[in-house]
Amino acid sequence: MTIAAESKTIEHGGASHNGEPTGMYKWLTSTDHKVIGKSYMYTSLVFLLIAGSMAMIIRAQLMSPNGHVVSQQMYNELFTIHGSIMLYLFAGPFAFGGFANFILPLQIGAPDMAFPRLNALSYWLYLTGGTTMLLGFFTAGGAAAFGWVAYAPLSSYTNAPGPGPDLWIIAIALTGFSGIFTAVNLVTTAFYLRAPGLTMFRMPIFTWSMVVTGMLILIAFPILTAAMIMLYCDRHLGTHFFTVSGGGSPVMWQNLFWFFGHPEVYILALPYFGMVSEIVPVFSRKPVFGYKGLVFATLAIAALSTGVWAHHMYTTGTVLLPFFSALSLLIAVPTGIKVFTWIGTMWGGNISFKTPMLFVIGFIVTFVMGGMTGVMLASPPIDFAVHDTYFVVAHFHQVLAGTAIFAGFAGFYYWYPKLTGRMLRESLGKLQFWMAFIAFNLTFIPQYLAGLRGMPRRVPVYLVQDHVTFLNQLSSVGAFVTFLSFVVWLVNLWVSWKKPIAAGDNPWDGHTLEWGTSSPPPHHNFTSLPPIRSQRPVWDANHPEHADHLNHELPKKEAIRR
Amino acid sequence: MRTVRAGVRSFSELKLTRKLGVVLIGALALSSCNPTFGAYRGATTQGKDIFSLYQGFWYTAIGVAIVTFGALLFVVIKFRRKNDAIPVQRHSNVPIEVIYTVIPAVIVAVLFFFTVKVENRVTAVSAAPNLRVKITAFQWGWRFTYPNGASVVSQGANYPQMVLPVGETTTVTLVSQDVVHGFYIPEFNFSRYALPGFTNYFDLNPTKVGTFIGRCSALCGLYHSEMLFSVRVVTPTQFQTWLSQQKAATA
Amino acid sequence: MRLMSQSVVVPEGSQVAPFGFNRPSMLGVGTIVWLSSEVMFFSGLFAAFFTLRANSTGPWPPAGIKLDVLQSGVFTFILLMSSVTMQKAVYEVEHHRRKSAIKWITITILMGASFVTNQAIEWTHVAFAPSTNSFGSLFFVMTGLHGLHVILGLVAMLFLIGRMAGRTQDPGEIAVVQSLSYYWHFVDIVWVALYSVLFLVH
Numbered sequence A: 001m002t003i004a005a006e007s008k009t010i011e012h013g014g015a016s017h018n019g020e021p022t023g024m025y026k027w028l029t030s031t032d033h034k035v036i037g038k039s040y041m042y043t044s045l046v047f048l049l050i051a052g053s054m055a056m057i058i059r060a061q062l063m064s065p066n067g068h069v070v071s072q073q074m075y076n077e078l079f080t081i082h083g084s085i086m087l088y089l090f091a092g093p094f095a096f097g098g099f100a101n102f103i104l105p106l107q108i109g110a111p112d113m114a115f116p117r118l119n120a121l122s123y124w125l126y127l128t129g130g131t132t133m134l135l136g137f138f139t140a141g142g143a144a145a146f147g148w149v150a151y152a153p154l155s156s157y158t159n160a161p162g163p164g165p166d167l168w169i170i171a172i173a174l175t176g177f178s179g180i181f182t183a184v185n186l187v188t189t190a191f192y193l194r195a196p197g198l199t200m201f202r203m204p205i206f207t208w209s210m211v212v213t214g215m216l217i218l219i220a221f222p223i224l225t226a227a228m229i230m231l232y233c234d235r236h237l238g239t240h241f242f243t244v245s246g247g248g249s250p251v252m253w254q255n256l257f258w259f260f261g262h263p264e265v266y267i268l269a270l271p272y273f274g275m276v277s278e279i280v281p282v283f284s285r286k287p288v289f290g291y292k293g294l295v296f297a298t299l300a301i302a303a304l305s306t307g308v309w310a311h312h313m314y315t316t317g318t319v320l321l322p323f324f325s326a327l328s329l330l331i332a333v334p335t336g337i338k339v340f341t342w343i344g345t346m347w348g349g350n351i352s353f354k355t356p357m358l359f360v361i362g363f364i365v366t367f368v369m370g371g372m373t374g375v376m377l378a379s380p381p382i383d384f385a386v387h388d389t390y391f392v393v394a395h396f397h398q399v400l401a402g403t404a405i406f407a408g409f410a411g412f413y414y415w416y417p418k419l420t421g422r423m424l425r426e427s428l429g430k431l432q433f434w435m436a437f438i439a440f441n442l443t444f445i446p447q448y449l450a451g452l453r454g455m456p457r458r459v460p461v462y463l464v465q466d467h468v469t470f471l472n473q474l475s476s477v478g479a480f481v482t483f484l485s486f487v488v489w490l491v492n493l494w495v496s497w498k499k500p501i502a503a504g505d506n507p508w509d510g511h512t513l514e515w516g517t518s519s520p521p522p523h524h525n526f527t528s529l530p531p532i533r534s535q536r537p538v539w540d541a542n543h544p545e546h547a548d549h550l551n552h553e554l555p556k557k558e559a560i561r562r
Numbered sequence B: 001m002r003t004v005r006a007g008v009r010s011f012s013e014l015k016l017t018r019k020l021g022v023v024l025i026g027a028l029a030l031s032s033c034n035p036t037f038g039a040y041r042g043a044t045t046q047g048k049d050i051f052s053l054y055q056g057f058w059y060t061a062i063g064v065a066i067v068t069f070g071a072l073l074f075v076v077i078k079f080r081r082k083n084d085a086i087p088v089q090r091h092s093n094v095p096i097e098v099i100y101t102v103i104p105a106v107i108v109a110v111l112f113f114f115t116v117k118v119e120n121r122v123t124a125v126s127a128a129p130n131l132r133v134k135i136t137a138f139q140w141g142w143r144f145t146y147p148n149g150a151s152v153v154s155q156g157a158n159y160p161q162m163v164l165p166v167g168e169t170t171t172v173t174l175v176s177q178d179v180v181h182g183f184y185i186p187e188f189n190f191s192r193y194a195l196p197g198f199t200n201y202f203d204l205n206p207t208k209v210g211t212f213i214g215r216c217s218a219l220c221g222l223y224h225s226e227m228l229f230s231v232r233v234v235t236p237t238q239f240q241t242w243l244s245q246q247k248a249a250t251a
Numbered sequence C: 001m002r003l004m005s006q007s008v009v010v011p012e013g014s015q016v017a018p019f020g021f022n023r024p025s026m027l028g029v030g031t032i033v034w035l036s037s038e039v040m041f042f043s044g045l046f047a048a049f050f051t052l053r054a055n056s057t058g059p060w061p062p063a064g065i066k067l068d069v070l071q072s073g074v075f076t077f078i079l080l081m082s083s084v085t086m087q088k089a090v091y092e093v094e095h096h097r098r099k100s101a102i103k104w105i106t107i108t109i110l111m112g113a114s115f116v117t118n119q120a121i122e123w124t125h126v127a128f129a130p131s132t133n134s135f136g137s138l139f140f141v142m143t144g145l146h147g148l149h150v151i152l153g154l155v156a157m158l159f160l161i162g163r164m165a166g167r168t169q170d171p172g173e174i175a176v177v178q179s180l181s182y183y184w185h186f187v188d189i190v191w192v193a194l195y196s197v198l199f200l201v202h
C-alpha cells in the first residue's frame, strides 16, 4: 500500500510542500520533518510526564512497608504501564522520532526525509498507539498488569482477562509499526539524500547512531510484532504457542520477547550516545576523538546486542549460560570505547560547562555506574542472587534514565535554539541539572541496597524484617525531588517563551551542518550549503585556520605532535 | 599547546603505571577487610561461592571506576574553559585507542573466567544427594514434597516452611503448576524460576543453622508480593525427627 | 553510495533524473530496507516453528495432521511463476511499454489470486483447527500471515494498474513497479520456505 502511495516523493525528489499551511492545520497535515520531529518530541515529553507521574504514585505507595495509596491490582497496572510508556512511548520516540527526525536531515544537508508522508504516518501511528495504551485504564478490568515483559502464561486470557491487555498488545503493535517505518525512512534518507561531499565516513556520529539504531529496529521490532500476534492468537483463537497444553512453550515467549527486548534497550541507548558524541566536541572545541573507533563501537554494540537476549533468562535454567554471559560481558568493551572517546575528546580541550555539557557529565557518571552493575548482572551466578530484585531496577534506571533523561535533556538544551530560535536560561538549566542529578541518584542508589537485601521487584508491599523501609523512603524522597526538577524545566520553557532571547544561527559554535542554516531552519532547510570537506563543515567554515582538512595536508606536523 | 602535550603524555603514563598500581593496592586493602558491598555472605556453599564472585566483580568495578571517573574528573578540572583559545585539533591517537580497547577486553576475559568457574560449581547437580525435595509453585503458594511422602503447603495465614539439613546436599526439583514463579531465598544468594512445563534441578548445601525468608521473585499476578515461605535449616538428626513427624501429620 | 548521494539533492520543484535500470530508486532502497524487517518478521515465525517442533514430545506433525502436498505444490509452482510474470512486467515498463506491462501485472494478479483462493479452500478442508495443537496453530498463523502479505501485494497491484491505466506519462511508475516486484519476489521466496517447512520436511 505504502509502496504505491509513496510514488509522489519520487516525482518531486523527496520533498514537496507548496503553499505552506499554518497554525493547527499545519501541525495536523504537515509532512515536514521538522514539524513531525517537534510533534514527536512534545508528545513524548507528555508521555514522560504521564509515566513519571505514575512513578510518583509507585514511590508514594512504597514509602511504607504496607502502603495504602493504591490497590495491589492498581499497583501492577501502574508499573506495567509506567515501564511500557517509558520505553515504547517516551525514550524511543523522544530520540528516534523527535531528535532524529528533526536533526538527521539537517545534519546531512537534505531538504527533508526520503518519504515525508510515511513519516507523518509514523507519527500518527505512534500517537494512536500511545492513546490506545492509556485507554486500558478506562476499561472495566483495568489496564494490562503483567509487567512490560508480559510473560506467558501470565498474559494468557485466563490469567489476564479483559480488554486492557488487548489494548496493550495493539498499542505495542502500532508503535512497533511506527518505529519500523521511521527506521526505513531514516536509513533510506541517510543512504540516499546526503549532500554532495558528505561521504559515509563524514557523517556525524549522531547520524551514524541513528542509522545503526534504525538497523537494530529493523532486526528487533518485527520479532516483537510476530510475538504479539502469537500472543493475541493464544488469547482469542485458542492457539497453543505459549500454553503447555497443546504443545506450546511458555519459555518461547521469553526467548522471543528478549530477542527483541535486549536490542530494544540499545535502540533506546544508541541515539542518546549519538547526541553525547555531538555535544562533547562542541563544548570542548575539538573534533570527536577516535571517530572511526566510535563508528566501529556503535556497530559492534549493535551486532553484540542481538546475541545476548538470554541474559534476562539466566534463572530460567533453560539457556546456555557461558555463551550468553560471554557476549554480555563483551558489550562492556565497545561501550567502554565510547566512554573513553568522550573523555578523550574533552582531554586537551577548552571545555565550557553550559547546561548541555553538564547534563552530559551527569549522563556519563550515571551511565557508567549503571553499566558496571550491568556487568555484574551479566555474570549468571551473581544474577541468580539478584535477579528480579530492586538491584535490577536500579541498574536499568541508571542506564535508561541516564541516557533518556540526562543525555536526552543535554540534547534538548543543545538543540532547543535550533528548534525554536530561542535560548533557554542557563541559570534555570543549571538548577534543573543539579536537582535532577542529586535527586535521581538519591532515588536509585538506595535501590541497589534494597535489592541486595532481598527486596523483589513488582511488589506493592514489603516486609519490615527486610530492613528496607529506610532505603525505600530515601528513594521516594529522591523521586519527588526529581519531579520538582522538571518543574524548574517547565519554568525555563515558560520564561523562554515569554521573554525570548534570540539564539542566532549558531549559538554554541556548533560543528555540523544543522548549525549552518538559520534557527529555526527555513522550509527546505538550506538556502545554501557550505563546502563539505570533513565531518565538520560548519567548523571548517567558521575556523578556516583550524579546519579539519588542513590537518590532512600537513601530515608531518601531526606526526611530530604525536 | 604545551599543556596539551604534557597532558597526553601523563595520560598514557598514568594509565600504565600509577593507576594500575592504585587499583591493585586498593583491591588488596579492600580484600583484607572483606566487605560485603551490601550483599549477604551466603548461607549455602553455593551462596558463598556467589558471594566471593560478587566481591571480585566489585573490586574490578572499583578499579574501573577509579580510572574512568578519575580521568573524567581530571579533564573536567584541568581543561575547563579559561580563555577563548582554540585547542589542538586532535582527531585520534591510535596507541591510546588500542589501550582502551584491549585493557577492558582483558578485564572482561578475566571476569568471564571466574564466572564460568563459579557457575559450574553453583549449577552442578549431585548424582547422589542426601535428600531430594520437590517444590511446586502455584498462585500463590508453595508445596514442598519430601521423598517419604511428607509435604508442606501454606495453611491459612501461615506461610509454608521448608526444612533442610545443614551440611548435607539437597537436590531440589522445581516446577510450577500455573504461571512463572521465582523461587528465591535472599540469604542463600540464589533464585531459580519455577516454570510451567519445564522442570528445574539444583543443589542446596546449607552451611548455617537458622531460619531464612524465602519469596517469589517473578511477577505472578495479584498476590505475587504475598507468596512467601521460609527455610529452616536444622541439624541432620533434628531433620530426621521433623521428617517423621511431618509424615505422620501428612498422613 | 557516493554516486547516489551526488545526484539526489534536489532543488525545489525539479525532478529526479531518470535512473538507470541497475541503480535502485529511492523508493527501491526504501523497499529493500523495509523488506529486511519483513525477513525478521518471518524469521520470528520460523523460530517459533522450530522451537515448538523441538518442544513436542510425540511425533511431528502430531497424529491426525494430513496435508495435501501435491495440490499445494501445484499452487506453489503457480506462485513462483508469478514472480517471472512480475519480472516481465518490470522489463516491459522499463522499456516504456506500458500497455504490455499492465497486461503482465494482470496475469500476475490472477496467479496470485488463484494461490490465495487455493489457500482459502485448503483452510476449510484440513481436518484440524488452530486450537487442535501447536502444529495447527503454527500452520494457520504462518500461512495466514503469509496470505495477508499476498493479498496486500494484490491490492497494491490493483492500485498500480489503476494508476498506470489513467495516465499517459508517469516518470515515477518505473520505480513503483520495480519496488512492488521486490516485494512480490520476497513474498514468493517466503512461501517456498513455508511450503518446505510445513508441507515437506515438517
Ligand code: HEA
Pocket: A149, A265, A266, A268, A269, A311, A312, A328, A329, A331, A332, A333, A335, A336, A337, A339, A367, A368, A369, A370, A371, A372, A374, A375, A377, A378, A379, A383, A386, A387, A388, A392, A395, A396, A399, A400, A403, B064, B068, B103, B104, B105, B107, B108
Ligand atoms: C539503556 C538501556 C540499557 C543499557 C545500556 C544496559 C546495559 C547493560 N545491561 Fe542492562 N538492562 C536494561 C537496560 C539497559 N541495560 C533493562 C531495561 C533491564 C531490565 C529489563 C527488565 O527485566 O524489566 C536490564 C537488565 C539487564 C540484565 C538482566 C538482569 C535480570 O533481570 O536479572 C542484565 C544481565 O546481564 C543486563 C546487563 C547489561 C550489560 C552487561 C550492559 C552493558 O551494555 C553495560 C556496558 C557499560 C559499561 C560496562 C560501562 C562503561 C564501560 C567502561 C567504563 C569500560 C570498562 C569496563 C569494564 C572492563 C567492565 N541488563
Ligand code: HEA
Pocket: A042, A045, A046, A048, A049, A050, A051, A052, A053, A055, A056, A058, A059, A079, A080, A082, A083, A084, A086, A087, A090, A091, A146, A147, A148, A149, A393, A397, A400, A401, A404, A405, A440, A443, A456, A457, A458, A459, A460, A479, A482, A483, A486
Ligand atoms: C526510560 C525509562 C524509565 C524512566 C525514565 C523511569 C523513571 C522513573 N522510574 Fe521507572 N521503570 C522503567 C523505566 C523507566 N523509569 C521500567 C522499564 C520499569 C519496569 C516495569 C516493569 O516492572 O514491568 C520501571 C519500574 C520502576 C519501578 C519498579 C516498580 C516495581 O517493580 O514495583 C520504580 C520504583 O521505584 C520506578 C521508579 C521510577 C522513578 C521514580 C522515575 C523517575 O526518574 C521519573 C522522573 C520523571 C518525572 C517525574 C516526570 C517529569 C515531568 C515532566 C517531564 C513534565 C513534562 C511536561 C510537559 C511536556 C507538559 N520505575
Ligand code: CUA
Pocket: B138, B140, B180, B181, B182, B216, B217, B218, B219, B220, B221, B223, B224, B225, B227
Ligand atoms: Cu509467584 Cu510471584
Ligand SMILES: [Cu+2]
Pocket: A261, A262, A265, A308, A309, A311, A312
Ligand atoms: Cu539485556
